[in-house]
Structures are given as C-alpha cells and as structure tokens.
Amino acid sequence: YCSNEPNSLVSDACVSYATLEEINTEVRPAIQFLTHNVDFFTYYRLDLYGRECPFWSDDAGFCANRACAVELADEKDIPESWRSSELGKLEGPKASQPSPEVKKEEPSPFKGTLGEDTAESCVFEPQEGDKRDYCVAEDEGNGSNCVYVSLVDNPERFTGYAGTSANNVWKAVYQENCFNTQAQTEKQSSNQPFGGAFGRGIPADPNAAANLKNVMDRRKHEVVQKNLISPPPEEQCLEKRVFYRVLSGMHASISMHLCHDFFNQTTGQWGPNLQCYKDRLHNFPDRIQNMYFNYAILLRAVAKLRKNLNHYTFCAGDKRTNEFTRKKLSALTDSIASHPSVFDESVMFRDENSIVLKEDFRNRFRNVSRLMDCVGCDKCRLWGKLQTSGYGTAMKILFEYDENEENGKNPVLRRTELVALINTLGRLSNSLYAFTRFGAMIERERVIE
Ligand code: FAD
Numbered sequence: 001y002c003s004n005e006p007n008s009l010v011s012d013a014c015v016s017y018a019t020l021e022e023i024n025t026e027v028r029p030a031i032q033f034l035t036h037n038v039d040f041f042t043y044y045r046l047d048l049y050g051r052e053c054p055f056w057s058d059d060a061g062f063c064a065n066r067a068c069a070v071e072l073a074d075e076k077d078i079p080e081s082w083r084s085s086e087l088g089k090l091e092g093p094k095a096s097q098p099s100p101e102v103k104k105e106e107p108s109p110f111k112g113t114l115g116e117d118t119a120e121s122c123v124f125e126p127q128e129g130d131k132r133d134y135c136v137a138e139d140e141g142n143g144s145n146c147v148y149v150s151l152v153d154n155p156e157r158f159t160g161y162a163g164t165s166a167n168n169v170w171k172a173v174y175q176e177n178c179f180n181t182q183a184q185t186e187k188q189s190s191n192q193p194f195g196g197a198f199g200r201g202i203p204a205d206p207n208a209a210a211n212l213k214n215v216m217d218r219r220k221h222e223v224v225q226k227n228l229i230s231p232p233p234e235e236q237c238l239e240k241r242v243f244y245r246v247l248s249g250m251h252a253s254i255s256m257h258l259c260h261d262f263f264n265q266t267t268g269q270w271g272p273n274l275q276c277y278k279d280r281l282h283n284f285p286d287r288i289q290n291m292y293f294n295y296a297i298l299l300r301a302v303a304k305l306r307k308n309l310n311h312y313t314f315c316a317g318d319k320r321t322n323e324f325t326r327k328k329l330s331a332l333t334d335s336i337a338s339h340p341s342v343f344d345e346s347v348m349f350r351d352e353n354s355i356v357l358k359e360d361f362r363n364r365f366r367n368v369s370r371l372m373d374c375v376g377c378d379k380c381r382l383w384g385k386l387q388t389s390g391y392g393t394a395m396k397i398l399f400e401y402d403e404n405e406e407n408g409k410n411p412v413l414r415r416t417e418l419v420a421l422i423n424t425l426g427r428l429s430n431s432l433y434a435f436t437r438f439g440a441m442i443e444r445e446r447v448i449e
Helices: 017-037 100-105 164-175 179-188 206-226 238-260 274-282 285-304 306-311 319-337 354-374 378-400 415-448
Strands: 043-046 147-150 262-264 269-271
Touching: 017 285, 017 319, 017 415, 043 378, 043 415, 164 238, 164 354, 238 262, 238 274, 238 285, 238 354, 238 378, 238 415, 274 285, 274 415, 285 319, 285 378, 285 415, 306 319, 354 378, 378 415
Parallel strands: none
Antiparallel strands: 043 147, 262 269
16 A cells, blocks of 8 residues: 655655655756747647547537637647648658668658758658557648647646546546456457457458447446446556556546646636545545656656757757757756656566567557547547657657667657657646645645644
C-alpha cells in the first residue's frame, strides 16, 4: 500500500515525492514558458472531429455545453511550413531520417521545394505508422480532417462532461489493463481476420471492423457488468503495473485539473473546488501516487531527448525561431538532466517473454488512444488525445530510443508527438502544483476547525 508522505518512495520509480516536488519547483517555469509562449508548443494539430468512435456508437454522450466546445486556430495564424499545402510536399516518415553527416551527401528526401527547416518530423502521412509507435497518429498528412488548436486558448478545465458516456470511456480504458483476460480472448479469436479481439488495430476490411465492433460492444457490456475498474495486484509483473499506473495517473491528473479550474455557478468564477478534490483524489492516495509516477516517467523521457535535440528539425517557421525553440527546450532538458535519473526504464521488458509483452503493451496503449475518439466532449477529447499521445511518445522514447544514438536510427519523433510530450509534462507539472495548493487549503481548514 502506498502513502504519499514526502519522503516515501513512489512505487516502481526510484524517487520520493519530495524530490519530484523539488524538481518541479525548479523546472516548472521553463515548462510554463514553453507551453504558453513558444508557438511550436502552443499549437497542436489533430483530427478532432473526423473520426468516429471505432468501438461503439454513442450519440447520446455528446456534450453540448459551451465549456465543451473548442475554438479552432486559423491556418493563417500558424507558420507557413505547418500549413496543409506545405505539408503535402513531404514524403513523411517513409523518407528515412537522414543523419547530419548523411544529409550533406545524399539527395534531399523531400519531394517539393521546402526550406531546410522542414522535415519529416513535421508531418505524418496515413498508413505510415511506425511499428514502434504507442499511439495512433493524430496528424494524418495533408488531406485529412486535421485542425490546428491553440492549447493556450482552450485550457483543460471543468466542462461538465460526465455520466454514462464519460464513465464508459474510463471503464474501457481500464479494461485495456486486463492483460490476462485479453490473452485468453486473443487465443480464442486468433482465427479472426484481424488476429485478436482488439489488440491488433482497426482492420481495413469492413466485415472485420463489424466483428471488432461486436467484440468491443460485448466487452464494454462485460466491463459495465463486472465494474472492472480495479488496480492490478501488486504481485503482477512490473510492466503491467506500469501500464495501470500510467492510465490511473492520467485520470488523476485530468481530475486534478477539472477540480482546480472549476466553474462556480454561484459566483460565475473559475477556481479551485476543494470538495471536488476531496471526493476524487484526497481520499485515494494511490491515484496521487500514480500521478507522481507519471511525472517521473515523463521527466525521464524528456531528459532522454537531450542529446538528440541538436539534430532535430523544429519546423517552427524560420531559422531564428527554430533556434530559439531548440534553445528553450534544451534549457529544460538540461535542467531535468542535472538531477539524478528518476526512472529506470532499463529494468522493463528484460525477460524472455518481453518481445510479446512489449507488443501487447504497445497495442493496448494504441487502443487507449483510439478510445479518445469515443469522448463526447470536444475539449475533453482534445486534451485526452493530447495526453494519450504524450504518454505514448514518452513510452516510445523510453522503450525504443537510444539516447546516445546520433546517426538517425532512432524512430522519428513527429512535431505533434513532441508537442504532446511537452504539454503532457506541463499538465503533470500543473497537477503537482495543484496538489500542493489543495493540501494547503485542507491544512487551513483543519486549523480553523
Ligand atoms: P470519473 O472520473 O468518471 O471516474 C469513474 C470511476 O473511475 C470512478 O468512480 C472510480 O471508480 C475510478 N477512478 C477515478 N479516478 C481514478 C484514478 N485516478 N485511478 C483509478 N481509478 C479511478 N471532465 C471535465 O470537466 N474536463 C475535462 O477536461 C475532462 N476530460 C476528460 C477526458 C477523458 C478522456 C474522459 C474519459 C473524461 C473527461 N472528463 C472531463 C470527464 C471526467 O473525467 C469524469 O468522467 C466526470 O467528471 C465524471 O466523474 P465521476 O465522478 O463520475 O468519476
């Protein structure tokens, strides 16, 4: 059982709450600057409205509150190199990421006449997903339904989205954690065209898609029946515990934000709602612990990028802006890396079953990212997609990246992935801050009593 006393350790991470809070105090200004003042990180490109929930139909779950709406950014306000017309000139990740040395000798991998500040990390084309990805890609190339959104203009906060729709999404998210159930289901259905219950992605064949939907509907029903939201037993292997912690920590962080930036209907003001915090988080130290755990893994993932940033193409618009973006991000990665590492990913996926386990882990996380299309509130869907992508990117870096590799062999990190990663770190940094604030409010209440 976990406690959140300052000096106790966060389970499965080699760090105490107090250390993570100290690091947060130090790095928070840099994260805030990046996520509020640097265009590269404040605009997110995603398919917000174009994808139906692939698992069930839920028109009744649509949220029509004003707070659920998302204000879209105008394409003319964003750098030219991010616009659909420019992105269409790129080959996408199939163009191999040239290393700095190779770049000089080989012909340009780009189809069009793009500036040297644009590269395949800026764009992603449909059906080109890297098999090392932990999420379905959000920004599918030029012809898709992608929109640009300013994350500053659409803050994650209370929207009023709740009830069966929200509950079903959370239940289905946690259902992805039932590794044993899934293994059995996959075995039973291994003759299906998509090779498993729903672990192998959305099939192209419409009959297979219908089968998948039936399986999901059945499973959703089972989830609702059995109320399967429960943490994995402690004796479960580290990887499965980590999977659960990531989901629960993300949920806790979302709850923290909606309680911290709550709409008070009496005063018409936005602000912290202590009762909301007490009901959802204060009495659940495991949820808080998982949130800290997520902060630790995000810190480690961002620190791991440090050496690779020198060769990253930022596609921020022009050379000066690119260099400014690189400098500001490097300041953050240097600052994180000046502390001892807070998470050791090398202890994961080490035993003989690890290849299968890792693939299962990855497929399950991709399903979680697909589930975000089932969220009935636009604002919640935006932040749900961004954060699943942020965690997916962190896992890609933790489990697929070699931090000392400088010859372009690491998987490509797309712009949207980097934006999601840093903003997810920002969300967690904010959650730690909100947690301290709520703690002080509770203490004040106790003193007054
Ligand atoms: P829920 O938060 O819906 O939780 C359902 C059940 O999950 C709980 O009863 C509990 O058994 C379990 N649970 C809760 N927290 C955890 C945890 N951390 N770990 C493990 N188990 C847990 N609402 C907003 O106002 N703003 C948003 O930005 C927003 N974003 C959302 C994003 C997503 C992806 C989803 C699915 C929902 C979002 N919502 C948002 C809705 C919000 O998360 C709640 O679902 C809603 O407020 C109803 O809360 P609830 O009290 O019914 O419990």
